[in-house]
Amino acid sequence: MQTPPHLSRRTVVAAAAAGIVTASASPVRASGTRARFHTVGRVSRAADGSVAYTWPGVQFEGRFRGTGVGIVLDDADNDYDVHIDGASAATLVTPGRTTFRIENLPDGVHTVRLVKRTESPWAVGRFGGFLPAPEGAVLAAPRARGRQIEFIGDSFTAGYGNLSDTRDCSGNGGVNRNSSADLAFGALTARKLDADHQLNAFSGRGMVRNYNGGSAGTDFRTYYDRALLNVDGDVWRRPDSWRPQVVVIGLGINDFSTPLHAGERWATEDELTAAYESAYHGFLDRLRASYGPRTFLVVSATDLGNTAVFVQATRRIVQERNRRGDHRVRHWYYADAGLDHLGCDWHPSLRDHRIIAGRLGDHLASLPLRW
Structure with missing residues (x-):
């Protein structure tokens, strides 16, 4: 996988031709600013603010200020695409329990979209929210479309x-x-x-x-x-x-x-x-x-x-x-x-x-x- 120019080689690891991306392990829970995201698709919400889902195409949209964002996931079966400011940034293949981080963005306000590519009806995915980079902030969720x-x-x-x-x-x-x-x-x-x-x-x-x-x-x-x-x-x-x-x-x-x-x-x-x-x-x-x-x-x-x-x-x-x-x-x-x-x-x-x-x-x- 070719690393987009605004992503850090240190945080995006290519594995074989499939473009596997790995990142640090993290608990999956959403609290405070983590719950600031717009959900597209059917999900089941947990008390801690995280969500579970199985339908294909479920996606989460957020806004953040700063130079990067973390994506909290727990899914060892499905694949995901990450889009920053409307452009494809990474493909996560069966990421497992992880916080995937995108870094080295221009300091400012950005949008992030995480979308579940695959179907896998018997494999539950869990999303714990978006995390800001140091000195950044997760902003209010994008508004739902009419x-x-x-x-x-x-x-x-x-x-x-x-x-x-x-x-x-x-x-x-x-x-x-x-x-x-x-x-x-x-x-x-x-x-x-x-x-x-x-x-x-x-x-x-x-x-x-x-x-x-x-x-x-x-x-x-x-x-x-x-x-x-x-x-x-x-x-x-x-x-x-x-x-x-x-x-x-x-x-x-x-x-x-x-x-x-x-x-x-x-x-x-x-x-x-x-x-x-x-x-x-x-x-x-x-x-x-x-x-x-x-x-x-x-x-x-x-x-x-x-x-x-x-x-x-x-x-x-x-x-x-x-x-x-x-x-x-x-x-x-x-x-x-x-x-x-x-x-x-x-x-x-x-x-x-x-x-x-x-x-x-x-x-x-x-x-x-x-x-």
Whole structure:
């Protein structure tokens, strides 16, 4: 990893080609100025002010005065990106329990953004806050953005393998080293619109059926209400401030992309489709109850697997909601013409995510949003 010119060689240690960054061990707790950060995404807050999280793309934004900043972390599984003043400063690969320090900045007021790149739903990350350099100070947290978008989906939404230029990532660092939720289409769209966002995505999960029929008895809906995906019965406490103007839902690829197997709950494709549509209506009811009648709910579909069944089912769902009088449920279909699917395991590449983000931006521009 090449050290940016404003970072100290003493504090940034490159290890192999992966760009591993190490720093001093530190307890993970937040108190006083450490709690001054803006959170983007779902977290579980501890009494000491630190936060735990599992969803991809969770990020923390702060402001500080001085020549450097410390980032208090405890996570031996996930990868992170650090941005200073809007520019990429470092990538932390499975940092463990550490205080990562950036030093030798010009003395003044700076912004810092820490973002969780990877998915790893069973590995809890913990963030203990930002620390000032000597004679510096952590300033009041950046204000929340007025625009809010929630993205719900699977591996496509999570940015699975999007940094890879080869579909077989087994010898290329694996999926985690080749994934960045911060460069998935949802995050790209949100940044372009200057919106806070949630990336509530879980690879392999469908609305009623998971990829290839796996993990029977659970599906995306099992986990949606949680802050910590690995804790049965966990419930995310939604703050009153989180009321997105748009929710984009991308669930269905895993339901329909592989054939049914003997022993599954659905004997035929028609039975699966009926169950999918019924569950989808129930899920939309949950979102309406949570976010109210003004939020746009965007039901998305794309070309993959059994495209005709997937797209037709989502169109029927939207048509039925509209027939019932809810005209803020919309359909967004993006064809994969022009996508190369060069990411890990035939997932969208970074180029693809940029294309999808552009198409989503066009769709959102067509909605009568007042934000």
